[in-house]
Amino acid sequence: MKCIIVDDEPIAREGIRLLIEEIPQLELLKNFNNAEEASVFINNTAVDLIFLDINMPGINGIEFAHSIPKQTLIIFTTAYSQYALDSYDVDAIDYLVKPIDSVKFRKAINKAIIYHTLLINEEKKSLETIEDEYIFVKSDRKYFKINLEDILFVEGLKDYVIVQMEDQRIITRMSMKAIYELLPSHIFFRINKSYIVNKKHINSFDNNDVFIKHYEIAIGNSYRDEFFQMFVNKKV
Structure with missing residues (x-):
């Protein structure tokens, strides 16, 4: 601990x-x-x-x-x-x-x-299984299959996280820390304390924000150096 x-x-x-x-x-x-x-x-x-x-x-x-x-x-x-x-x-x-x-x-x-x-x-228990291509997330007493490539970002909201896709959002009870440790790091990056983004869906970014579809998400100060090292220096 x-x-x-x-x-x-x-x-x-x-x-x-x-x-x-x-x-x-x-x-x-x-x-x-x-x-x-x-x-x-x-x-x-x-x-x-x-x-x-x-x-x-x-x-x-x-x-x-x-x-x-x-x-x-x-x-x-x-x-x-x-x-x-x-x-x-x-x-x-x-x-x-x-x-x-x-x-x-x-x-x-x-x-x-x-x-x-x-x-x-x-x-x-909220994340029943996780594979290379999908996860099962518990919400409203049911388990929903979510393809990892369809996730735009994950947003933390107190004791819950919101899994945001292009045409759907699923809310489940768990912490940002727990879901971030389970999601594959070669696909997902924690951009600030409240958001985890799918790197494949980032359309553009500037010094302060990333843009995914019509969403604008701030880059946290403590995450900025790692973000730019990953996306600029390595040209990912």
């Missing part, structure tokens, strides 16, 4: 980092001393789990938790036990009071791993 630490205390961040290093299922991507910088990071990078302090300058942990994607899990790490009830409002996996006991930390991680596995399995 890919995780980050958000805590304004350097000693606390170091303590959590050491606990994370003891658990092979966890991969620490980065740590932050404020919620604002962490918010920018998770908008551009897939994060499975956040170790989140509550009492921080600026945006506090509870406020930040309300803006975190539902598929990203939260374990609160704080010196104040009185916030425990508030943590239930954002469906936190656990609430650990500093100094954090290693046994309680491991128990919290086990709960996170179990819940994370359940989320992945739920998303996989």
